[in-house]
Amino acid sequence: MVSPVTRVRFAPSPTGYLHIGGARTALFNWLWARHTGGRFVLRIEDTDRERSTQSAVDAILDGMRWLGLDWDEGPEVGGPHGPYFQTERLDVYKQYAEKLIAQGKAYACYCTKEELDAGRKQAEAEKRQFRYPGTCRDKPYDPSKRHVIRFRMPDAGYTTFDDLVKGPISTPHDTLQDEVILRGDGVPLYNFGALVDDLTMEITLVARGDDHVNNTARQVLMYEALGVTPPAFAHLPMILGADKTRLSKRHGATSVTAYRDMGFLPHAVVNYLVRLGWSHGDQEIFTRDELVQLFDWKSVGATAGVFNPEKMQWVNHQWMMATPPYELARLAVPHFQRAGLTDVADEKLVHVVTVGRERVKTLAELAEQFRYFYAPIALDPKAKDKFLTAEAKPVLEEIRAGIAAMGALETAALEQLFHGAAERRELKIGKVAQPVRVALTGGTASPGIYDVVQILGREETLRRLDEAIRVAP
RNA sequence: GGCCCCUUCGUCUAGCGGUUAGGACGUCGGCCUCUCACGCCGAAAACAUGGGUUCAAGUCCCGUAGGGGUCACCA
Numbered sequence: 001m002v003s004p005v006t007r008v009r010f011a012p013s014p015t016g017y018l019h020i021g022g023a024r025t026a027l028f029n030w031l032w033a034r035h036t037g038g039r040f041v042l043r044i045e046d047t048d049r050e051r052s053t054q055s056a057v058d059a060i061l062d063g064m065r066w067l068g069l070d071w072d073e074g075p076e077v078g079g080p081h082g083p084y085f086q087t088e089r090l091d092v093y094k095q096y097a098e099k100l101i102a103q104g105k106a107y108a109c110y111c112t113k114e115e116l117d118a119g120r121k122q123a124e125a126e127k128r129q130f131r132y133p134g135t136c137r138d139k140p141y142d143p144s145k146r147h148v149i150r151f152r153m154p155d156a157g158y159t160t161f162d163d164l165v166k167g168p169i170s171t172p173h174d175t176l177q178d179e180v181i182l183r184g185d186g187v188p189l190y191n192f193g194a195l196v197d198d199l200t201m202e203i204t205l206v207a208r209g210d211d212h213v214n215n216t217a218r219q220v221l222m223y224e225a226l227g228v229t230p231p232a233f234a235h236l237p238m239i240l241g242a243d244k245t246r247l248s249k250r251h252g253a254t255s256v257t258a259y260r261d262m263g264f265l266p267h268a269v270v271n272y273l274v275r276l277g278w279s280h281g282d283q284e285i286f287t288r289d290e291l292v293q294l295f296d297w298k299s300v301g302a303t304a305g306v307f308n309p310e311k312m313q314w315v316n317h318q319w320m321m322a323t324p325p326y327e328l329a330r331l332a333v334p335h336f337q338r339a340g341l342t343d344v345a346d347e348k349l350v351h352v353v354t355v356g357r358e359r360v361k362t363l364a365e366l367a368e369q370f371r372y373f374y375a376p377i378a379l380d381p382k383a384k385d386k387f388l389t390a391e392a393k394p395v396l397e398e399i400r401a402g403i404a405a406m407g408a409l410e411t412a413a414l415e416q417l418f419h420g421a422a423e424r425r426e427l428k429i430g431k432v433a434q435p436v437r438v439a440l441t442g443g444t445a446s447p448g449i450y451d452v453v454q455i456l457g458r459e460e461t462l463r464r465l466d467e468a469i470r471v472a473p
Numbered sequence: 474g475g476c477c478c479c480u481u482c483g484u485c486u487a488g489c490g491g492u493u494a495g496g497a498c499g500u501c502g503g504c505c506u507c508u509c510a511c512g513c514c515g516a517a518a519a520c521a522u523g524g525g526u527u528c529a530a531g532u533c534c535c536g537u538a539g540g541g542g543u544c545a546c547c548a
Contacts (some may be wrong), residue, residue: 120545169477180546189546189547212548213478213542215543238541242484244540275497279487282486284496304479304541305484308485310499314499357511358512433507434508436507438508446509448507449507449508
């Protein structure tokens, strides 16, 4: 027998944007598929028709594409195990449910929602666990009556599976109840739908959030009832907010799109997310190829992790520094445009990015902080009072004249000009550079002053110096 | 509440019976310096707790506490 190719999947419900936690689940699956040379399947679990939307499908696909998580089978690309939307697979679930019914492993239940709710209420009043009592277990099958299909769970014993992340996990059967697997309208519930799909899509390893650990024994039991060996399972710990509760909106942005809009590089998000729960010694920064090569389940931690935006910013900064300036400039254009600046896709932007990137954490910050290279300065009143003084005025005039008379704006020439001006007046270089900085940028913090002059160019530099000389007392 | 899972600096983690418990983010100091950053150097900072097992326990076992998850005709 040939060893089967690894097949993994990501199976989101299209009820909203791609959540940072979902993205990490998708990422780990994708990494394992690429690491093993296997296949990565994307399946849309849209059986909850009230909450599923097409725009959510689009948002999830967009998010995955932005992160570079390409799928080998699924929406838009198709594949031999389709369709990849659960609502288009209803006949498959029905077929498997009938198989179970025929073997007496599932049965029709005619209890009404009201009856069940009453039972639940009573159990609660008696401070007792409610479990479906098996009322319809042995009733004859009557398809003409409204019914759901339930799976017959064993009453005693326990089921154990070996989780790739958490190790062996046992579930006592007496905590299980005869679950509904098909609703009255023929739509499957999560455990059954996911299981039938994983089975028919030949998934060999199910990696999902560990909010599903309690579902696993039930699914294993159903696999066994169908006479098939269950896939391997890997349950990824949750991502938590700063207060150690499950990461949600009240902790801040949770969609990957939000991080794109904040100016994060896609690979920086990938790099951060993978390190949240997986490690390789002391290494923090990984290229995509390294991740594919190094990723394994052994190094996935079993503990939930707190999402730390500061560290993600640091990772982003590392990748901004590692990205070729030309490429980074291209990625920065939308952020400058969003900041209201147009005509930025040019060589000047490459220069801005080169000197600016070490001073910011994100592309959005870059556009915001260095807008004065493309827009009129906003003169900080405090900086003006402190540096555009009567004493500074002649210095500014000398620099202005020097730049006007200079040939090409070479760094060496500028240095000579600034230092010469300082020495003649017995001033520290800062007494020259700071007033010029305020004149050219409006504030007291900026990239190196020679870079600023070079980026602005002679014409704009002279214009801003003239304005500063004009407003100085 | 039942069941399941988890527990090393504030946070992410390394550690796989013998370590001065290492790294990273963040914080704080210093150096560099035309400002701000970057970079470099340094500091503070952790094995939840109680019992075992062992010559030896952060590492193995049990209990306790704390945290998380889950108990639907949601996923």
